[in-house]
Amino acid sequence: MEIVRRTTHVIQLCVCVTLLLLITATHSFYLPGVAPQDFAKGDLLNVKVNKLTSIKTQLPYSFYSLPYCKPVKIMDSAENLGEVLRGDRIENSPYVFKMREPQMCNIVCRITLDAKQAKEFKERIDDDYLVNMILDNLPLVVPYKRSDIDSLVYQHGFRVGLKGQYTGSKEEKYFIHNHLTFTVKFHKDEQTGAARIVGFEVKPFSVKHEYEGNWDDKTRLTTCNPHAKRTVTSSDSPQEVEDKKEIIFTYDVEFEESEVKWASRWDTYLLMADDQIHWFSIVNSLMIVLFLSGMVAMIMLRTLYRDISNYNQLETQEEAQEETGWKLVHGDVFRQPTNSDLLCVYVGSGVQFFGMVLVMMIFAALGFLSPSNRGGLMTAMLLLWVFMGLFAGYSSARLYKMFKGTEWKKITLRTAFMFPGIVFAIFFVLNALIWGEKSSGAVPFGTMFALMFLWFGISVPLVFVGSYVGFKKPAIEDPVKTNKIPRQIPKQAWYMTPVFSILIGGILPFGAVFIELFFILTSIWLHQFYYIFGFLFLVFIILIVTCAEITIVLCYFQLCSEDYLWWWRSYLTSGSSALYLFLYTAFYFFTKLNITKPISGILYFGYMLIASYAFFVLSGTIGFYACFWFTRLIYSSVKID
Template sequence: MDLDPVWIPMGTPCALSKDEKYFIHNHLAFLVKYHKDENSDLSRIVGFEVKPFSVKHQFEEKWNDANTRLSTCDPHANKIVINSDTPQEVEAGKDIIFTYDVGFEESDIKWASRWDTYLLMTDDQIHWFSIVNSLMIVLFLSGMVAMIMLRTLYRDISRYNQLETEEEAQEETGWKLVHGDVFRPPTNSDLLCVYVGTGVQFFGMLLVTMMFAVLGFLSPSNRGGLMTAMLLIWVLMGLFAGYASSRLYKMFKGSEWKSITLKTAFLFPGIAFGIFFVLNALIWGEKSSGAVPFSTMFALVLLWFGISVPLVFVGSYLGFKKPAIEAPVKTNKIPRQVPEQAWYMNPAFTILIGGILPFGAVFIELFFILTSIWLHQFYYIFGFLFLVFIILIITCAEIAIVLCYFQLCSEDYMWWWRSYLTSGSSAIYLFLYAGFYFFTKLQITKLVSGILYFGYMLLASFSFFVLTGTIGFCACLWFTRLIYSSVKIE
């Protein structure tokens, strides 16, 4: 047992009223737990506890620095602090003695299980509620998709295939009438290819990272290890980003594959690095130790230009060598005029509605993720997170398919960008929730800290937009190819 008293003069008077009293914790009791190895005499520290006490210390005669003997806390007389029956009051002009003691205790906890105390799941009911809530949304959407696919689509396809005369075909309305325009390349198709490629890169990074985390290869106690793994996997997934963007670009009859490759390699990483550099410059300006050093910034640029960009080029080259994805129906030379749409089929309305359900499937788990990031707590339930990620994929795909079907039935064939924005709009609700969390859970008063929070959350929301938008787009591309390859087109 070790005790060390410290004398601290209280020179600044405290403004206390006559009816108020303030007390201070001036003694800390440290208990260090260690585990002995069965095969050797070595021991390892596996945990510790700290208990604060408020004690009005007494000492004999006059204060004599380290030689002073306290009557309330004396290691020689085996007197230790075990309660706060006589608390230390804060009084103007009076001095306070600060002490601590350290004790050691053998523990049965093994070295490999030392984090179990801090990672003990006490809110599993909330996480199960999150899973059940998300599953209800998925079941609702799955029912709608099943109804469309098994009843409505089956009936439509059967009726279209039974039509024999051109006059009867002209009397039909619905999604078959736009078959000559549904695969017409959209405006800004290059940008769409870049976003889809970047979304594939994000999807691969998150899927591999969470699989490693679920299998226990990434410890929640090592946050730097988790971030490093995500960055390395992101860089390696550049191969799939280039492949996906070039395949879609060639489907749109594009020929300048090097141009689309450069945009894929530099657009999103450039925006992300620019935001990160500005926010890090603000931290530098505050002379904070939390600023990322220049050497780390240089390493990030080296990973970007030295590994990610070449892999994007390799993937794009491989994807462009493949035969172009052929549309199941021919595209007319003259675009068909889109009829006037009902108010509920307005693009802005359907896009905003489409983003609610994907966000609703993840917002409960999002609270724990934000708490882990901004309140320095451990996030360790990667199994729940992986389930929520799967539910998010299904929700984005199904809501995009449902709204795309309604859009085609309204004879509006401009589905490319709308399918991407429908599920991608969930990022808007993510950013709004981040603002709600800032004002209700965090106590940040400094301007720079607030800018850092909203800057990083803007970057996270943009990433979420790219991810969810790509999932919705790929689902709609599969859906439209499926239904138009199932009908006979004269």
Template sequence: MARAAIQSHTMRLIFIFETIFVLTISHNAIGFYLPGVAPEDFQKGAPLNVKVNKLTSIRTQLPYSYYSLPFCSPKTIVDSRENLGEVLRGDRIENSPFVFKMREPQMCSVLCRVILDAKVAKQFKDKIEDEYRVNMILDNLPLVVPIPRQQEGPTIYQLGYHIGLKGQYSGSKDVKYFLNNHLSFTVKFHKDQVTETARIVGFEVTPFSVKHEYEGQWSKDVRLTTCDPHTKRTVSSSDSPLEVEDKQEVIFTYDVAFLESEVKWASRWDTYLLMTDDQIHWFSIVNSLMIVLFLSGMVAMIMLRTLYRDISKYNELETQEEAQEETGWKLVHSDVFRPPINSDLLCVYVGTGVQFLGMILITTIFAVLGFLSPSNRGGLMTAMLLLWVFMGIFAGYAAARLYKMFKGTEWKKIALRTAFFFPAAVFAVFFVLNALIWGQKSSGAVPFGTMFALVFLWFGISVPLVFVGSYVGFKKPVIEDPVKTNKIPRQIPEQTWYMNPIFSILIGGILPFGAVFIELFFILTSIWMNQYYYIFGFLFIVFIILLVTCAEITIVLCYFQLCSEDYLWWWRSYLTSGSSALYLFLYATFYFFTKLEITKPVSGALYFGYMLIASYAFFVLTGTIGFYACFWFTRLIYSSVKID
């Protein structure tokens, strides 16, 4: 009976893990899948579903739904199913009135006519002023505008087309607003020579602003004199632009051209990823890695030689039974493992850092393997959120193990703090920022259903896993110190100016930040300038270099601190490498004032709010790496010398 019960329980666990695995790889559930698994083949004349996405601007960072402006709409607007990451990114994917048929060109197709009133004209002017772009999707490919380069090189592509332009016209000194109401689409396809089917490999557009004219009364079938397929009259840049003003008549039209391409379906995203000049990027990354590797090698060599000399000297003194007084780091052996002040808080931060380390490490590995391609919108953010939730078990385990070593007895208390301390702070900032976005009536505001899902992931999965990890970690045998600790703490001698805690901590964060600041520029650009980030292989290498750098700089400064007979290393080891987050936030501030053109207070609050969350997370991650490196180092050196 007992064996049957165990087998039944085991089968339930296997079923649960299989269910989690299926949900993890399901695109409809969370958007986490290997891209390019099922390419779609289109016969000639097959209908193509063009979908519209959000309106975006790098000046405001506030997305809006496409139909928040009076564009032409179908009879019934249908929202596409979106994963968690897409909702958090502000994506609102809906159907559109554009009718494409595979490999059947169209000219001067009329969508609809709109008469602007004063309110609508102002809405268009405001969006044009803020340089909003319209985003569309065809066969999972985003719409891009080709921008020819003056110098030789590949064409640069801009995501989405501008709603309109602002400028002067016909010698007038007044600044006017012109609406892009004619879209000239180009659909690139790769033809299969055997089956005569084709696959879409490109989706481009050239927008025009044209004041359409026609004869007689308006109807949907009226012939435009400014754009007539019967007379081969097409829209050009020489036509009179359409000014946005009250009581203006706007006729929306479009062309569709199909162009055969040699680009294969598996490589269709390569062109979209070449949106910036990557030569400087590659050179800077390689240069940064070489410098950091050289410094790391030098630091490691110096530390190994110095430590070997110290340990040999101390052991020789014990062997020769010399009466010489102990000096250096051996002198504080009876105080070095004394529990620090606010040890509970340190346990919470270390546990949260382990949670972050597991999340980022697994995410980057999956990204390098190609599971988180940019073609999978929202997949990266969804994967990070889910991994954060499931890494809670390791957070609880690490926090409880350290808490027990500090002679703690109430493991439930430390588990509760680990489960709520960091997420509560982040959720509070996120809630305030979401309220600001909601006040601007932006589609970037997280709806109630998604907010409930986030709370469920936190309370329903993450918190229980933290408690499970804490229970398991607290049941483990306590970590024994290599040396005994005296009851009476030793007085710390006066330190030199360069060993001052504040100075030492601030110096320690420079090298880890130097390992990532070049890559940080491109990450910030992809987030705030609406570009793709795809070089995950280099990101993984930089992350490994960051781990090594944080560990080595913390070990070096910890060694100097112990040599000066200062044994309060617990918190300082955490803050030494964690101080790199301060430089990250300062660099983000520098980036804001030098690279971005954000002027609205709400947009500025969003930028600094999200960068504050990112810097806080970076502090927890790097601080935990430095702490564990110093923890391993001190245990190693004090277990290597003979102490009475």
């Protein structure tokens, strides 16, 4: 009765935490600016600035790290945990529009660069940094025409400036984009007359502004004609970046009515890539993997059915015939493996990661984690990871008790600290490197404290609760008895050696995800939106099936060759796909990315090492449980004296 009572309390706790997560996710989805907002004519539109980003360095910087024009008071916007971890720094700006009231030749400010500021601008221009802005939760884009496709494509943010030659000079000079022509697209409601913003575009220009007389509030620029259709053109003299150079920042804003409705305004941002290749590649991969999985399943079912029928027939006929194949090792197949404690820890961590990924993908497929909710995906991952510590402790304790373990608190501590400890150590080193570069991507002290609280204050106690409940349950009984003296394993063929079979086993699971992996890496490192969560969920299901089936097949061949050491090999067989994943990320680095700085390369491989390690734990746990279920099934299906 005590166990029932405690289990009831744990279930109630799980329900409460689940409801809390759902409320948090829903609240995060409907942040201010995410819900539809109506604007009447003349309403103020405040443009917010975000981080400066570059695919060359992968180091974000805050907008005001460069000497851009500043408002009277810089105010930081409230950011969720995921936004902070992404390096977002959303602040107000001096760019203020009035709804449906065009403005031409607006002067923002005038600055004179010193040597240090000019050097900073040149460094950002060399590294192809982009300036990101936000209006009504829509990121700023630059439309441009590509020669290979008919439709327009969009670039997130505009470049800080350009580097090139001018007026026949052979010397390359730096030019800053100091004039911005904004286009705000809106959809008008015919009944109410209010409008909703459905697009935010810009065309940047570099213009060396000139004016007459002394500078004051009434100064009129001679290089900017407010009565022309386009106030400035790219043929004007560009603004050079040099020490003691005067730079005048200006902008235009025009409003354009659009047929696009508010609910569809993100379609333009999400359809930036060539989706035909994406969809065709995913479908092709899924068809191949499904075909191979079906073939493997069919072969395994027919072979096993024949084996079990033959074994049972021999028992009923009482034929004194020597046993062969996988039945021969029935007295050793459930013998406790070496380093069983470590296996329990990794299985528990894998269950935790599996639960996090599964629930997160369901949330994403339902639309809670759409790209319009910045940082929502990262926040959901952390919260789900913390909550799934309950299942990590439960699964590791159940397996530990099956191995006749008694010190459940010791295994609980290792489960709670080993995997997240390794990940946090790598993350801490990488964060220190980012701090050294003074990047906004460095996690602040307050956020680091919040992460530590989630780990020590919530995750660790939940692991202990799950472990306590799991250890109180009766131990899992083996379907056959284990002999006291271990059987000698015969010499194996070269293709059945552990190293070879483990490396072969990881190819098929990696083949199920590597095409989708390309688009995931592109969205992360080339700053594009990833949005096809439905296909990602299908790929995840295929990954589960392939990890399970390839592990079962190789485990069956291993047992048939009278090698009963399957515990660790089942985990490593599917887990070896993480090795191919890391090798692919290295291939992607050298073929698709243009990273030149050593610090950026260290960050890339550091984060990809964390991702590969997590993938190893996830795929390895799937393979282990599949093989665990398979061995228990086949040995409980035959008659053994």
